[in-house]
Amino acid sequence: MKYGFICILPLAAGAGAYGFAFGVLAAQLDFPWWGIALMSASVHAGSSQIVAVEQFASEGFIVGAALAGLALNLRYIGIIASLNPILRVIPLPQRLLAIHITGDENWALTFAKRAQDKSVGAPFLMGSGLTMLLVWTISTATGALIGKSIPDLTEYGLGFAFTAAFIAMARAMWRGLQDAMPWIVTFMVTIGLIKFSVDNAFAILMGSISGVALTAFAHHFKGHRKND
Amino acid sequence: MTDTQWLLIAILAVGAYSIRFVGLVCGQIVSQNAGLNKFLGDLPGCLIVALIASSLSDANALTWVAAALALIVAVISNNVVATMGLGFVSMFTLKFIFV
Known part of the structure:
Protein backbone atom coordinates (compact mmCIF):
# COMPACT_ATOMS: atom_id res chain seq x y z
CA MET A 1 0.00 0.00 0.00
CA LYS A 2 2.88 2.34 0.88
CA TYR A 3 4.49 1.66 -2.53
CA GLY A 4 1.27 2.74 -4.26
CA PHE A 5 1.14 5.86 -2.10
CA ILE A 6 4.67 6.88 -3.13
CA CYS A 7 4.44 5.99 -6.83
CA ILE A 8 1.27 8.01 -7.42
CA LEU A 9 2.62 11.26 -5.89
CA PRO A 10 3.72 12.92 -9.19
CA LEU A 11 0.30 12.21 -10.71
CA ALA A 12 -1.42 13.32 -7.51
CA ALA A 13 0.42 16.65 -7.75
CA GLY A 14 -1.02 17.16 -11.23
CA ALA A 15 -4.50 16.15 -10.10
CA GLY A 16 -4.14 18.53 -7.16
CA ALA A 17 -3.58 21.45 -9.52
CA TYR A 18 -6.70 20.45 -11.45
CA GLY A 19 -8.67 20.03 -8.24
CA PHE A 20 -7.58 23.49 -7.20
CA ALA A 21 -8.86 24.97 -10.49
CA PHE A 22 -12.17 23.12 -10.08
CA GLY A 23 -12.51 24.42 -6.51
CA VAL A 24 -12.09 28.00 -7.77
CA LEU A 25 -14.75 27.45 -10.43
CA ALA A 26 -17.23 25.82 -8.04
CA ALA A 27 -16.77 28.56 -5.42
CA GLN A 28 -17.55 31.17 -8.09
CA LEU A 29 -20.83 29.29 -8.63
CA ASP A 30 -21.71 29.68 -4.95
CA PHE A 31 -20.77 26.24 -3.66
CA PRO A 32 -19.26 26.51 -0.14
CA TRP A 33 -15.78 24.99 0.34
CA TRP A 34 -17.11 22.24 2.61
CA GLY A 35 -19.81 21.39 0.02
CA ILE A 36 -17.10 21.01 -2.61
CA ALA A 37 -15.06 18.82 -0.24
CA LEU A 38 -18.16 16.68 0.38
CA MET A 39 -18.78 16.37 -3.36
CA SER A 40 -15.15 15.43 -4.09
CA ALA A 41 -15.04 12.80 -1.35
CA SER A 42 -18.41 11.23 -2.19
CA VAL A 43 -18.36 11.48 -6.02
CA HIS A 44 -14.58 11.21 -6.69
CA ALA A 45 -14.91 11.80 -10.43
CA GLY A 46 -13.10 14.95 -11.54
CA SER A 47 -14.41 15.41 -15.07
CA SER A 48 -17.98 14.46 -14.03
CA GLN A 49 -17.94 17.01 -11.20
CA ILE A 50 -16.63 19.78 -13.47
CA VAL A 51 -19.24 19.14 -16.17
CA ALA A 52 -22.11 18.74 -13.70
CA VAL A 53 -21.29 21.95 -11.82
CA GLU A 54 -20.88 23.94 -15.07
CA GLN A 55 -24.16 22.57 -16.45
CA PHE A 56 -25.91 23.22 -13.15
CA ALA A 57 -24.70 26.84 -13.18
CA SER A 58 -25.67 27.50 -16.81
CA GLU A 59 -28.90 25.45 -17.08
CA GLY A 60 -30.01 25.22 -13.46
CA PHE A 61 -31.50 21.79 -14.18
CA ILE A 62 -30.30 19.18 -11.66
CA VAL A 63 -31.13 15.94 -13.50
CA GLY A 64 -29.66 17.21 -16.80
CA ALA A 65 -26.50 18.41 -15.05
CA ALA A 66 -26.10 15.11 -13.17
CA LEU A 67 -26.67 13.02 -16.32
CA ALA A 68 -24.18 15.09 -18.32
CA GLY A 69 -21.61 14.55 -15.58
CA LEU A 70 -22.34 10.86 -15.14
CA ALA A 71 -22.17 10.15 -18.89
CA LEU A 72 -18.47 11.00 -18.68
CA ASN A 73 -18.08 8.29 -16.07
CA LEU A 74 -19.38 5.43 -18.23
CA ARG A 75 -15.81 4.38 -19.05
CA TYR A 76 -15.60 3.16 -15.44
CA ILE A 77 -17.72 0.16 -16.38
CA GLY A 78 -14.77 -1.07 -18.45
CA ILE A 79 -12.12 0.23 -16.05
CA ILE A 80 -13.60 -1.51 -13.00
CA ALA A 81 -14.41 -4.68 -14.98
CA SER A 82 -10.76 -4.89 -16.06
CA LEU A 83 -9.73 -4.85 -12.37
CA ASN A 84 -11.47 -8.15 -11.68
CA PRO A 85 -8.23 -10.23 -11.55
CA ILE A 86 -6.89 -7.81 -8.91
CA LEU A 87 -10.09 -7.30 -6.90
CA ARG A 88 -11.40 -10.87 -6.72
CA VAL A 89 -8.71 -11.87 -4.21
CA ILE A 90 -9.73 -9.29 -1.57
CA PRO A 91 -12.80 -9.35 0.75
CA LEU A 92 -16.05 -7.75 -0.45
CA PRO A 93 -15.92 -4.67 1.86
CA GLN A 94 -12.44 -3.83 0.55
CA ARG A 95 -13.65 -4.41 -3.01
CA LEU A 96 -16.53 -1.99 -2.47
CA LEU A 97 -14.09 0.61 -1.14
CA ALA A 98 -11.56 -0.03 -3.92
CA ILE A 99 -14.07 0.72 -6.70
CA HIS A 100 -14.83 4.10 -5.13
CA ILE A 101 -11.19 5.16 -4.80
CA THR A 102 -10.20 3.96 -8.27
CA GLY A 103 -9.55 6.76 -10.74
CA ASP A 104 -7.99 6.89 -14.21
CA GLU A 105 -4.53 7.63 -12.83
CA ASN A 106 -4.17 4.97 -10.13
CA TRP A 107 -5.94 2.35 -12.30
CA ALA A 108 -3.53 2.94 -15.20
CA LEU A 109 -0.48 3.11 -12.91
CA THR A 110 -1.47 -0.17 -11.23
CA PHE A 111 -1.61 -1.96 -14.59
CA ALA A 112 1.61 -0.29 -15.77
CA LYS A 113 3.43 -1.47 -12.61
CA ARG A 114 1.75 -4.89 -12.75
CA ALA A 115 3.04 -5.35 -16.31
CA GLN A 116 6.57 -5.12 -14.87
CA ASP A 117 5.94 -6.88 -11.54
CA LYS A 118 3.11 -9.40 -11.14
CA SER A 119 3.11 -8.97 -7.33
CA VAL A 120 1.60 -5.48 -7.74
CA GLY A 121 -2.10 -5.77 -6.96
CA ALA A 122 -4.93 -4.60 -4.68
CA PRO A 123 -2.73 -2.99 -1.96
CA PHE A 124 -1.00 -0.85 -4.61
CA LEU A 125 -4.35 0.09 -6.17
CA MET A 126 -5.80 1.05 -2.78
CA GLY A 127 -2.73 2.93 -1.54
CA SER A 128 -2.54 4.99 -4.70
CA GLY A 129 -6.34 5.42 -4.79
CA LEU A 130 -6.53 6.71 -1.22
CA THR A 131 -3.79 9.22 -2.02
CA MET A 132 -5.66 10.43 -5.09
CA LEU A 133 -8.97 10.73 -3.20
CA LEU A 134 -7.30 12.67 -0.37
CA VAL A 135 -5.41 15.00 -2.70
CA TRP A 136 -8.50 15.59 -4.87
CA THR A 137 -10.69 16.40 -1.84
CA ILE A 138 -8.16 18.70 -0.17
CA SER A 139 -7.17 20.50 -3.39
CA THR A 140 -10.75 21.21 -4.47
CA ALA A 141 -11.63 22.54 -1.01
CA THR A 142 -8.44 24.64 -0.92
CA GLY A 143 -9.21 26.02 -4.38
CA ALA A 144 -12.63 27.09 -3.16
CA LEU A 145 -11.12 28.75 -0.09
CA ILE A 146 -8.14 30.66 -1.49
CA GLY A 147 -8.04 30.01 -5.22
CA LYS A 148 -8.83 33.33 -6.81
CA SER A 149 -5.41 34.84 -6.09
CA ILE A 150 -3.43 32.06 -7.85
CA PRO A 151 -2.99 31.75 -11.68
CA ASP A 152 -4.73 28.94 -13.59
CA LEU A 153 -1.98 26.35 -14.19
CA THR A 154 -4.01 24.58 -16.89
CA GLU A 155 -3.24 27.51 -19.22
CA TYR A 156 0.44 26.58 -19.09
CA GLY A 157 -0.12 23.10 -20.51
CA LEU A 158 -0.72 21.17 -17.30
CA GLY A 159 -3.45 19.11 -18.97
CA PHE A 160 -0.90 17.67 -21.34
CA ALA A 161 1.09 16.24 -18.42
CA PHE A 162 -1.77 13.74 -17.94
CA THR A 163 -1.75 12.78 -21.62
CA ALA A 164 2.02 12.27 -21.38
CA ALA A 165 1.56 10.15 -18.24
CA PHE A 166 -1.03 7.98 -20.01
CA ILE A 167 1.35 7.56 -22.98
CA ALA A 168 4.03 6.33 -20.55
CA MET A 169 1.57 3.93 -18.90
CA ALA A 170 0.53 2.57 -22.30
CA ARG A 171 4.23 2.01 -23.04
CA ALA A 172 4.55 0.03 -19.81
CA MET A 173 1.48 -2.07 -20.73
CA TRP A 174 2.79 -2.83 -24.23
CA MET B 1 -25.74 25.17 0.75
CA THR B 2 -29.08 25.10 -1.06
CA ASP B 3 -31.37 22.07 -1.34
CA THR B 4 -30.67 21.81 -5.07
CA GLN B 5 -26.90 21.73 -4.45
CA TRP B 6 -27.37 18.94 -1.88
CA LEU B 7 -29.52 17.06 -4.38
CA LEU B 8 -26.96 17.46 -7.18
CA ILE B 9 -24.18 16.06 -4.96
CA ALA B 10 -26.41 13.14 -3.85
CA ILE B 11 -27.39 12.20 -7.42
CA LEU B 12 -23.78 12.44 -8.61
CA ALA B 13 -22.48 10.35 -5.69
CA VAL B 14 -25.08 7.59 -6.09
CA GLY B 15 -24.78 7.64 -9.90
CA ALA B 16 -20.98 7.54 -9.95
CA TYR B 17 -20.84 4.65 -7.46
CA SER B 18 -23.59 2.74 -9.31
CA ILE B 19 -21.59 2.90 -12.56
CA ARG B 20 -18.53 1.54 -10.75
CA PHE B 21 -20.63 -1.22 -9.15
CA VAL B 22 -21.97 -2.22 -12.59
CA GLY B 23 -18.33 -2.49 -13.70
CA LEU B 24 -17.56 -4.75 -10.73
CA VAL B 25 -20.49 -7.05 -11.53
CA CYS B 26 -19.63 -7.08 -15.25
CA GLY B 27 -16.03 -8.03 -14.43
CA GLN B 28 -17.19 -10.96 -12.28
CA ILE B 29 -19.66 -12.19 -14.92
CA VAL B 30 -17.08 -11.98 -17.69
CA SER B 31 -14.43 -13.73 -15.55
CA GLN B 32 -16.76 -16.71 -15.03
CA ASN B 33 -16.88 -17.25 -18.79
CA ALA B 34 -13.59 -18.85 -19.86
CA GLY B 35 -14.07 -17.67 -23.44
CA LEU B 36 -14.51 -14.04 -22.44
CA ASN B 37 -12.10 -14.02 -19.49
CA LYS B 38 -8.92 -13.83 -21.56
CA PHE B 39 -10.20 -10.65 -23.23
CA LEU B 40 -10.37 -8.86 -19.87
CA GLY B 41 -6.58 -8.88 -20.15
CA ASP B 42 -6.77 -6.89 -23.39
CA LEU B 43 -9.18 -4.30 -21.99
CA PRO B 44 -6.79 -2.12 -19.91
CA GLY B 45 -4.42 -1.47 -22.81
CA CYS B 46 -7.27 -0.61 -25.17
CA LEU B 47 -8.92 1.64 -22.58
CA ILE B 48 -5.75 3.64 -21.95
CA VAL B 49 -5.18 4.06 -25.69
CA ALA B 50 -8.79 5.30 -25.97
CA LEU B 51 -8.14 7.81 -23.16
CA ILE B 52 -5.08 9.10 -25.03
CA ALA B 53 -7.07 9.28 -28.29
CA SER B 54 -9.87 11.25 -26.64
CA SER B 55 -7.45 13.79 -25.20
CA LEU B 56 -5.77 14.25 -28.61
CA SER B 57 -8.89 14.19 -30.78
CA ASP B 58 -9.54 17.93 -30.68
CA ALA B 59 -5.97 18.96 -29.95
CA ASN B 60 -3.93 21.36 -32.10
CA ALA B 61 -0.74 20.47 -34.03
CA LEU B 62 1.50 21.56 -31.13
CA THR B 63 -0.15 19.04 -28.80
CA TRP B 64 0.31 16.26 -31.36
CA VAL B 65 4.02 17.18 -31.68
CA ALA B 66 4.34 17.18 -27.87
CA ALA B 67 2.57 13.80 -27.78
CA ALA B 68 5.04 12.40 -30.34
CA LEU B 69 7.93 13.69 -28.19
CA ALA B 70 6.36 12.16 -25.08
CA LEU B 71 6.00 8.84 -26.92
CA ILE B 72 9.71 8.89 -27.82
CA VAL B 73 10.61 9.62 -24.18
CA ALA B 74 8.25 6.84 -23.01
CA VAL B 75 9.71 4.29 -25.44
CA ILE B 76 13.28 5.13 -24.42
CA SER B 77 12.81 5.60 -20.66
CA ASN B 78 9.73 3.46 -19.88
CA ASN B 79 9.26 5.83 -16.93
CA VAL B 80 6.01 7.62 -16.06
CA VAL B 81 7.53 10.54 -14.12
CA ALA B 82 10.18 11.28 -16.77
CA THR B 83 7.60 11.16 -19.57
CA MET B 84 5.14 13.31 -17.62
CA GLY B 85 7.81 15.89 -16.72
CA LEU B 86 9.41 16.09 -20.17
CA GLY B 87 5.95 16.05 -21.79
CA PHE B 88 4.90 19.08 -19.75
CA VAL B 89 8.21 20.86 -20.48
CA SER B 90 7.94 20.17 -24.23
CA MET B 91 4.34 21.44 -24.30
CA PHE B 92 5.29 24.54 -22.32
CA THR B 93 8.30 25.21 -24.62
CA LEU B 94 6.31 24.69 -27.83
CA LYS B 95 3.61 27.07 -26.59
CA PHE B 96 6.27 29.63 -25.59
CA ILE B 97 7.89 29.49 -29.06
CA PHE B 98 4.87 29.22 -31.36
CA VAL B 99 1.94 30.83 -29.55
Missing part, protein backbone atom coordinates in the same frame (compact mmCIF):
# COMPACT_ATOMS: atom_id res chain seq x y z
CA ARG A 175 3.13 -6.63 -24.53
CA GLY A 176 4.54 -6.74 -28.05
CA LEU A 177 3.21 -6.86 -31.61
CA GLN A 178 0.06 -8.67 -30.50
CA ASP A 179 -1.14 -5.30 -29.11
CA ALA A 180 -0.44 -3.30 -32.27
CA MET A 181 -3.64 -3.93 -34.23
CA PRO A 182 -6.14 -3.67 -31.30
CA TRP A 183 -4.48 -0.46 -30.12
CA ILE A 184 -4.46 1.09 -33.62
CA VAL A 185 -8.14 0.15 -34.06
CA THR A 186 -8.99 1.56 -30.61
CA PHE A 187 -7.15 4.81 -31.36
CA MET A 188 -8.73 5.28 -34.81
CA VAL A 189 -12.27 4.33 -33.73
CA THR A 190 -12.16 6.61 -30.66
CA ILE A 191 -10.93 9.61 -32.66
CA GLY A 192 -13.37 8.85 -35.50
CA LEU A 193 -16.34 8.70 -33.13
CA ILE A 194 -15.39 11.97 -31.43
CA LYS A 195 -14.97 13.62 -34.86
CA PHE A 196 -18.53 12.46 -35.61
CA SER A 197 -19.68 14.30 -32.46
CA VAL A 198 -20.09 11.21 -30.30
CA ASP A 199 -19.67 12.08 -26.62
CA ASN A 200 -16.11 11.42 -25.34
CA ALA A 201 -17.28 8.94 -22.71
CA PHE A 202 -19.13 6.77 -25.24
CA ALA A 203 -16.27 7.09 -27.74
CA ILE A 204 -13.75 5.83 -25.13
CA LEU A 205 -15.98 2.88 -24.26
CA MET A 206 -16.86 1.99 -27.87
CA GLY A 207 -13.28 2.51 -29.08
CA SER A 208 -11.80 0.16 -26.49
CA ILE A 209 -14.53 -2.44 -27.05
CA SER A 210 -13.70 -2.31 -30.78
CA GLY A 211 -10.05 -3.03 -29.99
CA VAL A 212 -10.91 -5.93 -27.68
CA ALA A 213 -13.44 -7.28 -30.22
CA LEU A 214 -10.76 -7.27 -32.91
CA THR A 215 -8.48 -9.29 -30.63
CA ALA A 216 -11.30 -11.76 -30.07
CA PHE A 217 -11.94 -12.03 -33.79
CA ALA A 218 -8.22 -12.52 -34.51
CA HIS A 219 -7.99 -15.32 -31.88
CA HIS A 220 -11.10 -16.94 -33.30
CA PHE A 221 -9.76 -16.71 -36.86
CA LYS A 222 -6.37 -18.15 -35.81
CA GLY A 223 -8.14 -21.03 -34.07
CA HIS A 224 -10.10 -21.83 -37.23
CA ARG A 225 -6.95 -21.75 -39.37
CA LYS A 226 -5.22 -24.17 -36.97
CA ASN A 227 -8.20 -26.53 -37.14
CA ASP A 228 -8.14 -26.38 -40.96
